[in-house]
Amino acid sequence: MSFASTLGKVIEISHSNLEIPSRIAAILNIISSDMRFEEVIVYTLDSDKRLSCRYMNRNSQLFDLLNNYRCHIGEGVVGTVAQKRTAQYFTLHNIPPRFGCLFYSKLDEVMARYKSSVFLPLADDSFLYGVLLACSASKEGVNDNDRLLLSILARELGGILCTFDLLLSSKKRIAELATLSDLGRVLTSTLEPHAILESIALITAKALNALFATIKLDLAFVKFDGKRFTSGAIEPALEAEVLRLEGEALRLRQPVSRTDDDMGRKENGPSVALFSVPIMAKDRVLGTITLCRKHEQKEITDNQEDWYLLNRIATYISSGLENALLNIKLRDALRELGDAQRRLIEHEKLRSLGEMTASIAHEIKNPLVVIGGFTKRLAKKARLDDSEGRYLEIISKEVARLESILTEVLNYVEESVLLFEVCDINDLLDEVLYLLGSDTGWENIRIIKTYNERLAPVMCDVQQIKQVFINILMNSFEAMHGKGSITIDIENAVLDQKSFVAVSLKDTGGGVQPSFIDNIFNPFFTTKERGSGLGLAISNKIVTHHGGDIEVKNTPGEGVTFTVYLPRKNMD
């Protein structure tokens, strides 16, 4: 075959549309057939800068043998050619070539068949892409013509490998960018945090070609603490190993990996490698992302790009999580703000309602006095039969009722000035109980009162506090329909680091419907047929004015316990 025809064929293939590996293989076949080399093999550089056999001509026998060993640059003949970037030619009479630092007896046997061997660097002006090896059984040495042709072809092959490298790295980069953009889309979405994490696990597993990817959070302060978000299934045999690796990544705060050899499970199950990367926020570790890949011999943990991507993903998760957490906080704050606003509006409504009520009550009072007053006079003066007299009496009674409602309304609305004096709650309660007990209706009420001799004195407006206890006791009285027992306990108490005297009054009135309990202190709220709904509201207001508090404990079916906290007298 002529020089020109071989070169022509090679150039044609080199510029064809074939896939790059096919182009290389075709060129190796042309070299083999046109130049009578039985073996034509191309070594290329791995990402770890070691040389391994990647392409061969048809019928190559050496390939399988050589493929057992990857040589370092500078090691053996292949490594030396790569290092020096100069061609080496051997004949049978030369020293047999060594392909690596090891002696392969088998290799020597095979090599003995070839009369000449050629080693050529595949490089352009600046980079080395591989080494071409050609062996011939028929050629006694390589002539100048062949050397020239081989050097041209080596140059061409170098060019193709260079293109291939660029193509592969840009493909990889595009895939990486696609992954990162997918991640970005997920992270900026308004999905719930758990949905975000599940999507990230899926994207990671896909991008890094993993058997499974799993994200585990280690956040004591979030509700999904300890939860795992996994894409794919964790093989049960690997569970313990995954946990251990995650623990290690958390502790060391840096990426860790483990292969089958480390795990000592080479015999059972498929060959796998685990990688775990901590998800770091500014000052703490939020969790880990761990993935499991098939253990491929030539790209274990040394695959810098994948490590890089995995670390990038971990960074993304961290910022995404921070955002999600911030969102949760923001949402909570917003809800609280809304609640506060609603309370404020409610309060304002009540206040303006109070003001309106007061002005209406004022307007009504005078006409009511006139109506009631003259009705009484009419009843007194006119000579009326029984039924007419009764009608007048009804009018008078209803007017009296209206008046008392107005008084209660005004009492509630008016801010009253407190007349403070030192008082002993035991005495005050005794007076109240005496007052109520003088009514015959209270005969069937049993009062169980526990005296506390060591009770601290209280500063209060005695009349108002009496009113509070009267209101509460009347409430219990009505709840028990005039029959039952009221247990009164008085003790010194501390609430929010302030000292109080706490009076608890427990009745046996069956309690209140749970849905009513929140409204019990609201003005105009009543469960009684004829109640004004102001008694407890006024009591609450009075106690609040005193700097105290009223608590209600409702036990449906049993009764209600009111506890009145009154501030103790300041001893200073």
Place this chain on the structure above:
Amino acid sequence: MEAKRILLVDDEEHIRLLFKEELEEEGYLIDLASNGLEALEKLKGQRFDLVVLDIKMPGMDGIQTLGEIKKTDKDQRVILCSAYGEFKQDFSSWASDAYVVKSADTSELKETIKRIVGA
């Protein structure tokens, strides 16, 4: 015994009428005024055992009127009689001899008057 003279001051005609009738029944001599200024005019020329004074009145209100009365004659007996209890908190109202909340039931008013001026 000579009947006690009471000056009843209220801007509401019907209230005046009601109280006048109620109190006359109790044997008091009642004179009426519909506002503070009118009351002060009446007090200049005559002597009353008691003034029953409404608080919320147009022009000069009851509390102001009370002040004027007590300035001229600190021994003049005055009962404040209002539809509302809130003025009890007004220190100026403490100058009065009593404070009665108006009610269709006039018994509290009557009792208070009786306590202050006698039957």
